[in-house]
Amino acid sequence: MTAFILVAGAHTGGWIWEEVAARLRESGASAYPVTLTGMGGPGRPADPGTDLETHVRDVLRVIDGTDATEIVLVGHCYGIHPVLGAADRRPERIARIVHLDAGMPGHGDRALTLVPDQAVRDRLSHRVDAEAEADSETDAEATADEATGGDDWLVPAPTAEEWQRWGSVAGLDAAALARLTENAVPQPAGTLTQPLRLTGAVSALPSTGVLCTGNGSSIAMVEGLVGLGDPRLQALTEPRVRFFELDAGHWPMLSHAGEVAGILLRAAAGEGHRVTGAGGEPPGHLRPFLLEVPERRRERTGRIDLHFPGDGPSGPPESEGPWPAVVFVHGGPVHPDARPTPRDWPGFVGYARSVAGLGAVGVTLDHRLHDLADYGRAAEDVAAAVELVRADPRVDADRVALWFFSAGGLLSADWLAAPPPWLRCVAATYPVLAPMPNWSQVGSRFRPAAAVPGAQGLPVVLTRVELERAEIAATVEAFLAAAKECDADVEVIDVPGGRHGFETTDRSEQARDAVERALRSVLGHLRA
The missing domain is CATH 3.40.50.1820 (Alpha/Beta hydrolase fold, catalytic domain)
Known part of the structure; x- marks a missing residue:
């Protein structure tokens, strides 16, 4: 039985x-x-x-x-x-x-x-600290009661x-x-x-x-x-x-x-779906970028890589600049021991090289979104990377775009809520635009739908895939509804038959067209 x-x-x-x-x-x-x-x-x-x-x-x-x-x-x-x-x-x-x-x-x-x-978590965290400092179970209980206000244990x-x-x-x-x-x-x-x-x-x-x-x-x-x-x-x-x-x-x-x-x-009875590894095939995010783009001159500084316009990996630059820049922000969470790190994933390298081929600096970065509770420090990493990029004399500090992917879409909230004058465009590709209902660790700060009224005239380029996971598609539709209500400037580029991460898993003409349209749109806003 x-x-x-x-x-x-x-x-x-x-x-x-x-x-x-x-x-x-x-x-x-x-x-x-x-x-x-x-x-x-x-x-x-x-x-x-x-x-x-x-x-x-x-x-x-x-x-x-x-x-x-x-x-x-x-x-x-x-x-x-x-x-x-x-x-x-x-x-x-x-x-x-x-x-x-x-x-x-x-x-x-x-x-x-x-x-x-969050307030309850903070209060209970004091109890954790008190219990850790106590030397015995009796001391732990007494110390915890004192830390939480005597009888405030429920x-x-x-x-x-x-x-x-x-x-x-x-x-x-x-x-x-x-x-x-x-x-x-x-x-x-x-x-x-x-x-x-x-x-x-x-x-x-x-x-x-x-x-x-x-x-x-x-x-x-x-x-x-x-x-x-x-x-x-x-x-x-x-x-x-x-x-x-x-x-x-x-x-x-x-x-x-x-x-x-x-x-x-x-x-x-032992039934159910089994999740299997990729076997001999590389996982989707490590497959080649769908566009064939030549290698560009790249420089690595801290957590960021800058891909410059030029004739090749070591050739002379097309000019002395300064050039506009596009900063690509990955999603996750990505474990800190995962290799290669996101800035070396073929998709992001492909985007950065494509941008460099269009006359802008393509920036890939590694931020510390290792767990759902890490959005705060990931946001700090993105802000620090942007400042480092803007301080480079080869970059036009007044012409920068931010491009968010997947769960990195939540990091767009800060920039939508109060866009600085040098931010010319925000792009988002198959983004998560609201925390999932079970992402209780993600703070209320990271909700792009609530932030979009602050975007005012800031252009947003959103790439939407037809075969998106239902739980993610719902966040995109909620964002678009909020954007429509405040008359935000949102351009939607649809990918027929596209899936999450389509740039390295799909070779269809529709997929290539969508990537090229998004690139042209973002670069167009930088040049305007």
Whole structure:
């Protein structure tokens, strides 16, 4: 018999699984919705000492209390933390772990990163610092209480309006949202601040990721991130790992209970999509640029490369300049150990050489968007690179364009909100123009749709691919709607049949035409 142990996310309890559990039992399986300590169930109220370890023990009790021959642990959102902690201690009992719209926390990670409210995260960070300085569990609890104001050890439950900050509420009708709000309880702070402790035993267990596309996840996105070379994600290509997509928001157990139950049964049977490596083929971003462009003279300074107009890699310049410049800003996140780094990717080098062939300096750069929490420092890197470029005497400091790609599109917000007079154009190619609903680590500063009213007359050249991932296409359409409302100057260049990263994966005439049109448009704004 298969037993499904279902562990809910923050502020919720076993009640959230009622319909999914009923469907599983109808199929002949056992289902055990877990209400963790302090999360609304009778008999185990929370206290200031309630932490992640408390919740791990809760899950262990359920595991030890069943004699099922096959146990499938299901963790939703925060719930994956106690699930992994318990599975690591009972690996011989666990047949599979299911991450239901949940991340992949590792040893030492804290669920604090899931909290969408920056003020709450900052307050809880003080608790983390206090616990780190304490010498014993007793001292840690006392010190943490002092740091958080004595009895301020609970994170308030979200209001009906705040749930969307924890994840997409797509698919939830008014009754379901009301039920979610009415049953929510405060979350003990220690469950979010205590690091997950793993021995490594859990890493060998079969696992399934259920990606909710309405919340910004998809198999295509996972495959794209794996292709970028992040060593932390290579385990996702192992045969033991499978994936499903579900067209739902962050609470599919309330909006799509039947589909969730069906996917869990299929996951238990070992079904699902397998993400594989590229084999002998290079990943998409390392394939040749779709335009044949000659090599240009290149100079490397710090994190930037400047590609100059001229006759070749070592030939004389066409003139002494100064020339206008186009700065190409990559997306990500890109792991810091990934090689080559983005400024050497064929696509960006191809764009920079193309710009140099049109009489401008093409600039590629490496910025430190290594994780979703890094947008702030990535923005600093881009600003520093722009200043370095403008200070070069061979560059016309009053004629600069910024060109953003993929998730780097969020970095355009600062420049749209308050464009300096020397910024002649902003371009964006298959951009992400709003954080995905599950990108809680990204600050409110990086929302181009909210920033575009400040662009005023600044030209924006947006390249849109027809076969864009749905979760990204939605952000582009929201941006265009905001731009239309404020009458922003936006030119849209469509790529029929184009996909995300099309410049190195597509050789169609439509793709070449789109790149050439975008190049001409950006250079035209620089020359105006």
